[in-house]
Amino acid sequence: MAALTTVRLTTPPVSWVVRPRLLAVSVALCCAGFLLFCLGMTVGDYPLSLGQVLAALVSEGSYYDQVVVYDWRMPRALVGLLVGIAFGMAGALFQTITRNPLASPDVIGISAGATTAVVAGIVLGFGAGIGTQTLGLAGGVGAALTIYLLAWRRGTTGYRIVLVGVGVAWMCTSATGYLLARAKLHEAQAVVGWMVGNLNDATWGRVVPLLVSMAVLVPIAVVLGGWLRTLSLGDDVAVGLGTPVQQARLVLLLSGVGLVAFGTAAAGPVAFVALSAPQIAKRLAGWPVPPLVTSGFAGAVIVLGGDLVARSILPGTQLPVGVVTGALGAPFLLWLLTRANRAGSGG
Amino acid sequence: MRGTRVRLLAVSLAVLLVLCVLSLAIGTRFVPPNDVLPALFGHGAGDIEALIWGVRLPRTLLALLVGAALGLAGAVMQALTRNPLGDPGLLGISAGAAFGIVVAVAALGVTSLYGYLGAAFVGAAIASAVVYVLGSAGRGGATPVKLALAGVAITALLTSLTSGLTLVYPEALNRYRFWAAGSLAGQDSGVVVRALPFLLVGIVLALAMAGALNSLSLGDDVAVALGRRVRLVRVQGVVAITLLTGVAVAVVGPIVFLGLVVPHVARAVTGPDQRWLMPFAMVLAPVLLLAADIVGRVIARPGETEVGIVVAFVGAPFFIALVRRRRLAEL
Amino acid sequence: MTGLRADGLRLAYDDRVVVPDLSLTVPEGRISVIVGANACGKSTLLRALARLLTPKAGSVHLDGRSIHGMPTRDVARRLGILPQAPVAPEGLTVIDLVTRGRSPHQSWWRQWSSADETAVTGALRATGLTDLADRPVDELSGGQRQRAWIAMAVAQETPVLLLDEPTTFLDLAHQIDVLDLVVDLNRHQGRTVVMVLHDLNQACRYADHVIAMKAGRIVTHGTPADVVTPDLVSEVFDVTCQIATDPVSGTPLVIPTSRHHVHNGQESPVRTDA
Incomplete structure (x- = not known):
């Protein structure tokens, strides 16, 4: 019989299963994320070495280095890190709940709702008073609520959420197109700069709301993520196994929506992260459904790596990170796809 | 059932005909429907004749062609990918067309209308070819999920590059954003003539594979057992979709939503038989497109609202209502 | 008050009423088999008993409490259900699937207790899947896949187990395996089993209690020997038959007559109503 590597204590009665490959991939992605986080802070008008950044992080090094690291560069790196985690985890939540690898927040209308709100704010001129952050948040949450309410008919199904979401996404996208043409x-x-996802304007003022919201949402998602194990077997089986399907889906979707909305508010809908990070994590870890936490780390690596590349290829210009995440994430996902020896996957 | 279908098809065609007349009549200058037919056959007043022949007729024909193409392409796409989200844009066609336009403007300095259209079509064709090749690499060939994921990935890649270019070249952004809103206006009869051969080939290819798609909907294994050459069917489908959608999108912008909604509506009416679904999609899609175009001309007078926007705002609620009302067949 | 009981159930999909008014007490510690023609409402009844379908009227009681009023997790520790044709995510291994059957017994900090391990090992052994534990479910044959799902339900270790046509997709040998397994679970572990079965002879052989349904109503119920008669088969399945005694199990054996096979002098009526 296949032995599962387990950790088990008798007092207190605590036990976990250890998945070696999943754990290794998660740790590797986590380390890569941290490395990119630090590397990102070496780049700028005042170049620092990696050693200087690390020293400044633990409050050593020169005063000036610390100012550069903490006041100038850390907000950008932190927003990148947090947004990556948020998008990656949200993508994993959506894809598992709907059992459809295409059902990322970009596809089912949440990012589109946030975009429309922000674009309307800028073009119609009421954005200045409210602020991009609030608009993005309101747009994302508003779209998500609309989708959920419209998909509700004696309960929801993952399938109906996806289809309604596509409808809402199209309305928002065309509204954006209309505003853009005018x-x-x-x-x-x-x-357009905001629409592809952008870390250029990151400040501590953007970090704080994101950090606070994620401090609440990430633990909720991780603790309740256990439900994903049964939800991925289909509604009937999940009920049979004692999962409160409707409530579970609502809470998990809400935390996913929260992660996307706050992330989008801070950095714009960074292209393709929520869709590709879970698929990449899933294939690296050899897991049947996108692993939640690992997808978060994968998202962070994509965003931080993308930002680093965006600033390196055209020094001087502030290329938005979303241009690169799409351009980098897509080939990588394609490579994983063609390499996979089994045909595709529905997770 | 058969009688009902024939009757419904006849009703749809009648509605389409009425919409055509309305489309010729309504605009900044209203032509009474009584004057439309004489003008069409060369017995009308000179200025009305010029208006109808020069502006409204090409526009109406374009709507008919583009609508039929998108509806048909959507039906093929959903059958090929067995995914209810399978819209023709999934093969990367819209993103390819957008990228083609932006590159043409930014790098090649193209300024003519036909230049844009050509660039958009070439971009769309290349993108879908790349998607197909990537989606069929590896063991198992071009399975629906792999095709869809490859399409999404290429779309993301091209969208990123398009955004990057538009940020650096404002002129490209300018051209791109007007195309992206999706409009039937400002096209002359030359466009119709140039688009027609491509569309006809696409329509024939698509209609010819209805039986094969019926078999394919039962799964690859069953399709092989029924004597279908699955790989050939897929290639044929991709070629048909590329021709139909590539031309349509190049001319009127990314209104692929039509290709997503209409097959669902048609399926709700006819059931899953492709031999009925396809003709219905070909009629219903132009109905929606023409109606949206007419509405767009009316609501924002004296200006007009782009048809792409009206399609989304008419089509999306309809689509959502449909999703709510009945259990759409999971493909 | 223990066991599973339904009172005045009215079951419908949207406006289509499938079961108008049905009451039923499932005999405890026995194997009950629901039989009936296609679309007679037997799967619908099973879904209602498993709370997968909310009745329009009436109630289902498990151990004296309304099943819809109980926390669904509590229900899942007492009642397991294997729906028809479930689909596993691609790449999920057998052991992962079976392990998920333990989820009503697990919590975030206790994900793999020794009880879990015993249950999963036992379920794999009982279904003969120990050697296939690391294979992805979607790469298994139809019969192996079905056994993997049954193993999941077995690992759930519930006193009551509901199975919706557990022998679909199985060859004859595996059908017997699965049904013998069900009997083992019943005899050795005292589990109450309710199954929907297509094959009337298998129902006769394996059921302690047969529930015959037609058009959403229970026509009759009781032990196979008492219940399964030519009249019942004619009423429920619209088939004329003779009843013999199963030479292996001594239970009734239903032998349908056919227009083309007339033997020992008995003329079969020609069906004209088809």
Whole structure:
């Protein structure tokens, strides 16, 4: 019989299963994420070495280095890290709940809702008073609520959520297109810059709300993520195994929506992260469904790596990170796809 | 059932005909429907004749062609990928067309209308070819999920590159954003003539594979058992989708939503038989597109609202209502 | 008050009423088999007993409490259900699937107790899947896949087990295996089993209690020997038959007559109502 590597204590009665490959992939991605987090802070008008950054992080090194690291560069790196984790985990939640690898927040309308709200704010001119962050948040949550309510008919099904989400996404995308075609050219450029996802304007003021929301949402998602194990077997089996399917789906979707909305508010809908990170994590870890925490780490690696590349290929220009995450994540996902010896996957 | 279908098809065609007349009549300058037919056959007043022949007729024909193409392409796409989210944009066609336009403007300095259209079509064709090749690499060939994921990945890649280019070249952004809103306006009869051969080939290819798609819907193994050459069917499907969607998207912008919604509606009416579903999709899609175009001309007078936006705002609620009302067949 | 009981159930999908008014007490510690023609509501009844379907009227009681009022996890520790044709995510291994049957007994900090391990090992052994534990479910044959799902339900270790056509997709040998396994679970572990079965002879052989349904109503119920008669088969399945004695198990053996096979002098009526 296949032995599971387990950790088990008798007092207190605690036990866990250890999955070696999953654990190894998670640790590797986590380390890679931290390395990129630090590397990102070496880049800028005042170049630092990796050693200087690390020293400053533990409050050593020169005063000036510490100012550069903490006041100038850390917000950007932190937003990248947090947004990556948020998008990766949210993508894993959506894809598992709906049992459809295409059902990332980009596809089912949440990012599109946030985008429309922000674009409307910029183009119609009421954005200045409210702020991009609040608009993005309101748009994302509003779209998600609309989708859930419209998909509710004596309970929801993952399938109905996806289809309704696609409808809502299209309405939002065309509204965005309409606004964009009527905007002045410089407004349109500002909008496009935000729409692909952008870490250029990260400040501590953006980090704090994101950090606080994630401190609440990530533990909820991780603790309740156990339900994903049964939800991925289909509604009937999940009920049979004692999962409160409707409540579980609602809470998990809500935490996913929260992660996407706060992430989008902070950095824009960084292209492709929520879709690719779970698929990449799943294939690296050889896991049948996207592993939640590992997907988060994968997301962080993609965003931070993307930002590093975005600033290195065209020094001087502030290329938005979303341009690179799409351009980098896509080939990698394709490579994993073609390498996989089994045909595709529905997880 | 058969009688009902024939009757429904006849009703849809009648609605389409009425919409065509309305489309010729309504615009910044209203032509009474009584004057439309004489003008069409060369017995009308000179200015009305010029208006109808020069502007409204090409526009109406374009809507018919583009609508039929998108509806048909959507039906093929959903059957091929067995995914209810399978819209023709999934093969990377819209993103390819967008990228083609942006590259043409930014790098090649293209300024002519036909230049844009050509670039968009070439971009769309290359993108879908790449998606197909990547989606069929590895063991197992082009399975639905692999095709869909490859399409999404290429779309993401091209969208990123398009955004990057538009940020650096404002002129490209300018052209791109007007295309992206999706409009039937401003096209002349030359466009119709140039688009027609591609679309006809695509339509024939698509209709010819209805039986094969019926078999394929039972799964690859059953399709092989029924004597279908699955790989050939897939290639044929991709070629048909590329021709139909590539041309449509190049001309009117990314209104692929039509290709997603209409097959679902058609399926709700006819059931899953492709031999009925396809003709229905070909009629219903132009109905929706023409209706949206007419509405767009009316609501924002004296200007007009792009048809892509109206399609989304008419089609999406309809689609959502449909999703709510009945259990759409999981493909 | 223990056991599973249904009172005045009215079951419907949207507006289509499948079961108008049905009451039933499942005999405890026995194997009950629901039989009936296609679309007679037997799977619907099973889904209602398992709380997968909320009745329009009436109630299902498990151990004296309304099943819809209980926390679903509590129900899952007492009642297991294997729906028809479940689908596993691609790449999920057999042991992962069977392990998920333990989830009503697990918590976040106790994900793999020794009781879990015993249950999963036992379920794998009982279904003969020990050697296939690391294989992905989607790469198994139809019969192996079905056994993997049954193993999941077995590992759940519930006193009551509901199975919706557990022998579909199985060859004859595996059908016998699975049904013998069900008997083992019943005899040795005292589990109450309710199954939907297609094959009337298998129902006769394996059931302690047969529940015959037609058009959403229970026509009759009782031990196979008492219940299964030519009249009942004719009423429920619209088939004329003779009843012999199963030479192996001594239970009734239903032998349908056929228009083309007329033997020992008895003329079969030609069906004209088809």
